[in-house]
Amino acid sequence: MGADKMELSHGILDKLEEIGEVDVVVGILTKNVEPTILHVMNVVREGILQYLSQYRTLIVVSDGFSTDRTAELASMFEIKPVQKLVVEQMGVPGKGDGIHTVMEIAHELNSKAVAFVDGDLLSIKEEWIQEMAMPVLYGRTDLVVPFYVRDKFDGVITNNLAYPFTKAYYGSDIRQPIGGEFCISRKLMEILRDHPLFPSNFGIDIFITTVAAAERTRIREAMLGLKLHESTTKYLDPESSLIPMFRQVVQTMFDLAVYYSHKNERPAKTNIILSDYYGPIPIPVEVNRDKMLETVATRYEEYHDIFEKVLPADILKITQKFPQGHASLDANNWAKCVWYMFLEYSKTKDGTLIDALRVLWLARFVEFYNECKDMNFIEAETAIRENAEVFEDLKCEILRQK
Structure with a gap:
């Protein structure tokens, strides 16, 4: 677990000096996503132009040591008038250090809101930028988490473990606590940056949600509709993909539950009555x-x-x-x-x-x-x-x- 303070390289700091302060940072987390990175960058750009034109916004592509042309394509892709910064993430390979790098950049630039999206998304839409950033910018919440319409066999760690554990332990009914996309306030970002259990790996999603819940900051869900991403196919081979992810997510979840045990000794019972659902029906996910x-x-x-x-x-x-x-x-x-x-x-x-x-x-x-x-x-x-x-x-x- 990464408790060490992350420091940005001089090369990144020099670029940030040229950029100056920004209001919003949108981080795109990438690793070997050559087929999808330009699509994701383009949609994020359009979303910024459509919904955040009054704010000074920066797209940061935080690349996790890709071995394909992901970083090269991201650097070549022109997205003006939106500002762009493509960096190799600091630290070690892993989504956590990719997000940590974006947070350090946002901290240096005094950003008011920081959003994160994965670079392999196929279903990302311009509206996601508005749904994620506006509640934070308007002071209505500290964390926006996604609610995706997902097949019952998608989210196999979420449905049977991350969701019920988080709901029971913290009394926080966040249906998809490891949804992948987030937007955080500056206040929550500073809590996360200084946290001794900041993970370098896949534990980052449950870390963000858990810390927000345990620290009693405000959380709300964004209705982002259907989610399609290339990694869904990994469910067909649980041994090679889901099992490593399981260990990282659950160890972070358990470590945080121990860390916050003094705050959660009271029973946490939240009776939620389901309302009628009239949204889209998700695409079935094949499971082996x-x-x-x-x-x-x-x-x-x-x-x-x-x-x-x-x-x-x-x-x-x-x-x-x-x-x-x-x-x-x-x-x-x-x-x-x-x-x-x-x-x-x-x-x-x-x-x-x-x-x-x-x-x-x-x-x-x-x-x-x-x-x-x-x-x-x-x-x-x-x-x-x-x-x-x-x-x-x-x-x-x-x-x-x-």
Whole structure:
């Protein structure tokens, strides 16, 4: 986790001196996104011209050490009259340090609002700039997070873990706490910049949302519609893509929950009644359920000792069948697993617990798939929210065993 103070290079600082102060910085985070970077830059430019023409705005392309022509294309692409800065991110490869670099630039330029978008977005629209930046510029919020219309099997870390955990622990009903796109106020940016747990990797999204919730700053959702990005195809191979992301996101989430435990000892129960939904229907996402089952069966024994030590007997009766291909965790048993594993992590800070939890998480996803495969979007969304309430119901009962 990156607690070190980030310092911009002299080369970047010299360029910032030429630019002077700005009102809004829009950071585009890139790594090997040659096919999409020009599209994203062009849409952001049009959004700025259409909605932020009265503000002095800078686009910063923060490149995460691309090995293709991403940075070259971004540098060549002319977007005047909007100002542009293309930099290689400071620190190490990882989205967190890419965002940290943009924040340091925004800090130097005294920016009032900082927005972030991913460089592989296919569905980005000009209106996103308005939806994200205006609430911050008008002083109505400190953090804008996206609400995307996503298939029930998209957001596989969000639906079964990041959303219910955040809702239960902080009492903050942010449906997509790791949505990818954000806009933050200068006030929140300074809190984030100085935070000792600022992550360098994929944990950055949950970090931003969690710190905003824990520090009691204002958060609101932007209705950004359908989201399409190139990385959705990674769900077909969970072993190579989702599992590394899982560790980074969950370790950040758990570390922050330990860090903020003194602020969240009261029960956090938020009863949200779903309103009728009349939005677009998302594009179905294909998931390799059999691959997930196979991973659970083959990886379970690796963490057998941890499960025996941490999980109660009634859960172990279920999990011991995983190696035979019977991966089944309902919402209640899954929530118990998460809280017991977090309770142990809060005492030991043992990262192996997170590796063990990801096996249980894949088992939960298989069961979630079985539960929701015949549901429409609204039915699945209702089920996800009901599952989150189970996390709230069990939180105090289990965590008071500290």
